[in-house]
Amino acid sequence: MTGWQMLFYKEVLRFWKVSFQTVGAPVLTAVLYLLIFGHVLQDHVKVYDRIDYISFLVPGLVMMSVLQNAFANSSSSLVQSKIMGSLVFQLLTPMSHRAWFLAYVGSSMVRGLVVGLGVFLVTLVFARPELAAPLWIIVFALLGAALLATLGIIAGLWADKFDQMAAFQNFIIVPMTFLSGVFYSISSLPPFWQAVSHLNPFFYMIDGFRYGFFGQSDASPWLSLGIVGTAWLCVSALALQLLRTGYKIRS
Amino acid sequence: MAPWPVAVQGCGRKPTRAEAVKSLSPMPAVSFQSVSKTYSTPRGPFHALSGVSLDIEEGEFFGLLGPNGAGKTTLISILAGLARASSGRVLVQGCDVQADFSQARRKLGVVPQELVFDPFFNVREALRFQSGYFGVKGNDDWIDELLHSLGLADKAQANMRQLSGGMKRRVLVAQALVHKPPIIVLDEPTAGVDVELRQTLWHFIAKLNKQGHTVLLTTHYLEEAEALCGRIAMLKNGRVVALDRTSELLRAASGNVLVFKTDSALPDALAAQARVTGRVVQLAANDAQDIERFLATLREAGVEVQDIEIRRADLEDVFLNVMAAAAAAEETAGASPQPLEHA
Numbered sequence: 001m002t003g004w005q006m007l008f009y010k011e012v013l014r015f016w017k018v019s020f021q022t023v024g025a026p027v028l029t030a031v032l033y034l035l036i037f038g039h040v041l042q043d044h045v046k047v048y049d050r051i052d053y054i055s056f057l058v059p060g061l062v063m064m065s066v067l068q069n070a071f072a073n074s075s076s077s078l079v080q081s082k083i084m085g086s087l088v089f090q091l092l093t094p095m096s097h098r099a100w101f102l103a104y105v106g107s108s109m110v111r112g113l114v115v116g117l118g119v120f121l122v123t124l125v126f127a128r129p130e131l132a133a134p135l136w137i138i139v140f141a142l143l144g145a146a147l148l149a150t151l152g153i154i155a156g157l158w159a160d161k162f163d164q165m166a167a168f169q170n171f172i173i174v175p176m177t178f179l180s181g182v183f184y185s186i187s188s189l190p191p192f193w194q195a196v197s198h199l200n201p202f203f204y205m206i207d208g209f210r211y212g213f214f215g216q217s218d219a220s221p222w223l224s225l226g227i228v229g230t231a232w233l234c235v236s237a238l239a240l241q242l243l244r245t246g247y248k249i250r251s
Numbered sequence: 252m253a254p255w256p257v258a259v260q261g262c263g264r265k266p267t268r269a270e271a272v273k274s275l276s277p278m279p280a281v282s283f284q285s286v287s288k289t290y291s292t293p294r295g296p297f298h299a300l301s302g303v304s305l306d307i308e309e310g311e312f313f314g315l316l317g318p319n320g321a322g323k324t325t326l327i328s329i330l331a332g333l334a335r336a337s338s339g340r341v342l343v344q345g346c347d348v349q350a351d352f353s354q355a356r357r358k359l360g361v362v363p364q365e366l367v368f369d370p371f372f373n374v375r376e377a378l379r380f381q382s383g384y385f386g387v388k389g390n391d392d393w394i395d396e397l398l399h400s401l402g403l404a405d406k407a408q409a410n411m412r413q414l415s416g417g418m419k420r421r422v423l424v425a426q427a428l429v430h431k432p433p434i435i436v437l438d439e440p441t442a443g444v445d446v447e448l449r450q451t452l453w454h455f456i457a458k459l460n461k462q463g464h465t466v467l468l469t470t471h472y473l474e475e476a477e478a479l480c481g482r483i484a485m486l487k488n489g490r491v492v493a494l495d496r497t498s499e500l501l502r503a504a505s506g507n508v509l510v511f512k513t514d515s516a517l518p519d520a521l522a523a524q525a526r527v528t529g530r531v532v533q534l535a536a537n538d539a540q541d542i543e544r545f546l547a548t549l550r551e552a553g554v555e556v557q558d559i560e561i562r563r564a565d566l567e568d569v570f571l572n573v574m575a576a577a578a579a580a581e582e583t584a585g586a587s588p589q590p591l592e593h594a
Binding site: 001002003005006007009010013014017018081084085086088089090091092093094095096246250251 | 290328331332333334335352353354356357359361363365367368369370371372376377379380381382383384385386388426
């Protein structure tokens with residue numbers, strides 16, 4: 001194995017060894033959302049004409065799980081090994097910043113996608129989703145996971161303490177995911193909030209992903225692809241630069 | 252444990268003419284060239300290292316000594332790529348630790364000072380990961396050999412959290428050697444380690460050194476440095492204040508030390524120059540007259556003493572002399588003391 005492959009393997013093994021917490025728990029949370037929101041709002045919210053609310057909710061919850069877990073993996077791994085001091089074992093090696101990037105993004109994508117798949121499989125019990133354009137589902141799942149995994153690297157490098165990490169997650173990642181149309185269609189919002197939602201890159205990830213299921217979405221999937229792809233390239237450039245210069249990890 | 256080759260290899264790029272000429276003379280294993288490191292702090296810049304220059308030759312057992320905050324760990328961190336020098340450069344067998352970091356790090360096996368570990372994994376996994384990070388494939392035989400040599404064979408499947416401090420220290424040594432580096436760097440490896448493990452560790456490292464490996468050691472245990480290191484550099488406030496062969500440093504402090512125990516207060520004349528540790532008093536003496544004078548002063552003052560002995564000055568005495576001389580030089584020369592030849 002080359003350096004990045006071993007780091008990738010180690011990072012996958014790290015979350016898999018505690019999969020009850022890193023995979024099982026988020027799947028359960030998403031299913032609880034589905035049961036509670038689905039039950040309460042089933043007769044009150046109408047999104048697209050022909051789609052019932054629970055079916056509408058499933059892709060949103062799957063994507064939310066993918067995004068939050070991809071972020072949690074790289075960010076918590078980095079901040080934990082920084083605080084524990086065990087990051088030194090990687091810092092002493094000849095691995096390049098690209099190797100670090102590939103390994104952390106790759107392993108975090110795996111965790112996000114495994115959790116997303118788990119949520120999807122469990123929700124099959126409650127709803128039979130359509131699969132109108134499966135390729136879009138795959139494209140947005142991969143791209144969304146990659147974007148949040150990369151953001152996780154930036155947050156993990158930046159945070160010096162666990163509470164800083166929690167703040168990043170609770171005040172940025174969670175609100176942006178919740179306000180991106182997981183639980184509702186943007187078209188149901190007043191014009192002002194519709195405009196605000198269009199500034200949220202998370203909206204395009206979930207909207208594009210949902211297009212893959214229903215062949216219907218608030219924005220064109222191509223527009224969503226362009227925005228999410230551009231966001232990932234920008235965030236990747238920043239993450240690579242931080243890793244190259246050893247931001248907060250090499251003094 | 253079977254030895255591994257320690258041949259000097261280049262940096263994978265064509266040497267410049269100047270480098271080619273220089274390569275006719277033996278290349279040092281590690282070369283610190285005017286290395287400075289300044290940290291910005293809320294109270295202004297802090298100079299952790301100021302123009303440190305020294306070469307460590309192939310196969311040497313080199314000691315880096317100094318009080319806390321002298322810059323030893325900063326210097327090792329710059330060598331290992333954990334920190335960047337503000338100016339100057341460091342070469343490992345001719346490879347710049349910044350420009351050729353990949354090659355330089357392959358040549359180094361670094362045992363960090365802190366007892367760090369990854370709580371998710373067991374000993375064997377930790378060693379396999381470390382091999383993989385260095386791109387070493389199929390390394391299980393060597394890992395088994397390391398586990399055996401360091402007395403870790405029965406702990407291979409134990410989680411890192413379950414190990415005692417001494418065992419964790421052994422794993423750190425194994426992790427540093429997993430890619431068979433020619434140069435081994437140990438940053439205070441025996442801090443907080445029991446006597447038995449200290450002996451095991453030194454036996455192991457001394458054997459590696461005999462096989463041709465270069466060893467760079469920082470330690471607070473001066474008797475260890477005296478016993479193991481062929482050459483020693485002493486740092487104080489980020490500067491080299493002494494650099495010589497251990498035997499020369501000891502010869503420079505060729506005096507004796509009068510050692511005794513007492514429960515009484517020392518007369519003022521002696522208190523100023525005595526080193527007191529609990530009941531034990533040590534007085535540096537250049538000759539027999541000094542010793543006679545000390546004893547006479549004690550007798551006149553009616554101080555009751557026990558267990559009198561005279562021993563030769565050791566590295567601890569040299570160290571204290573050098574530090575005191577460096578402090579005096581700093582006072583007289585302001586912020587830029589001159590390095591001392593030796594004690």
